[in-house]
Amino acid sequence: MLKEVFRDLADVLFPPRCQSCRTVAEKLTNDLFCTVCEEKIQYIHTPLCPACGAPFPNSAGSDHLCGDCLTAPKPFAVARSVAAFDGILLEAIHAFKYKNKTGMATGLGRMMTGDSYAGMDMQGYTMIMPVPLHIRRLRERGFNQSLLLAKVLSARYAIPLDFVTLRRERDTPPQTTMGRKERQANIKGAFGVADKERVRKQRVLLIDDVYTTGSTLAECTRVLLNSGAAQVGVLTLARAVKDA
Ligand SMILES: [Zn+2]
Ligand SMILES: [Zn+2]
Known part of the structure; x- marks a missing residue:
């Protein structure tokens, strides 16, 4: 009352x-x-690549593997994103991350649990993990935006959240101006697993705010699989679709 x-x-x-x-x-x-x-907001719908979730510009036709996944398959089993990283969503994510609008996390996280986009099957995931920030970056920003989103998903799907086991051990320069090859080299060896027993045989859902080239998410996936995870899926709020 x-x-x-x-x-x-x-x-x-x-x-x-x-x-x-x-x-x-x-x-x-x-x-x-x-x-x-x-x-x-440009929500992502089919037709898309069933593996990496890349949307195809032509709205006709059915899902098929993109050229990228045909030539160099991604280590993660599946990836999906809610909407294009553009316009209103881009501004919202920038406000959320860089202007301390952490209150937006609930709404943005809810977008990821909604049915406005070609979502992913949450069945079978045993653990949710955000892409970690390096401690230096965390201190600067004060929060990990991906963790705030992951919390919403963990509560919604009742999947345990783990934000300590996967760690960013090496700080890397910002990747915004880098191409795919540079990003891959930049991110290699940046992540580690604190306790392999925690991830052994787990089916991990990795959460990040933006999927750009997928290099960071692929590197996290490799580290988790090398530590014994059974499978890794990826869900991001936004996706760079410029070269789609
Ligand atoms: Zn693909
Ligand atoms: Zn408005």
């Missing part, structure tokens, strides 16, 4: 605003976006 009064009062004092256009709106999708902005 008192809680409801406070909530109503809060709505009057701080009416819910769209995270993108700042319009006051009664109904925000995932507590984030007004209907107009929500419609601009």
Whole structure:
């Protein structure tokens, strides 16, 4: 009762605003976006690559392996992303990560559990892990954005969360301006597993905010598989689709 009064009062004092256009709106999708902005998000649907989740620009046709997965198969069993890393979602992720808007984690995490995109089968995963940040980066930012998203997924699917076993042991320069080959070299040996027994025979769902070339996620996967994990799947909020 008192809680409801406070909530109503809060709505009057701080009416819910769209995270993108700042319009006051009664109904925000995932507590984030007004209907107009929500419609601009490019959710990823079939046809896509069943392995890495890359969408195909032509909306006709069925799922098929992309050229990338045909020539160099990824170590993870499957990868999916919610929407294109562009426009409104790109701005939202930047605000979340770099402007300390950690309150957005619930809504962004909920996007990953929703049915607006070609999601993935959560059956069979025994552990959820976020891509770890190096301790230096963690101190700078104050939080690991992927862990905040992973928490939402762990609660929603009742899959245990582990954010200590997979570790970033080597800090690496930011990869934003690097190509695929450079990224692969940059990230090699950056991760380690603190306790192999923890991951042995586990089916791990790896969580990250953005899938760019997949180099980081592939490297984490290799480390987990080398430590005895049975299988690794990947789910990210956004995906760079420029060269799709
Ligand atoms: Zn809006
Ligand atoms: Zn692919």
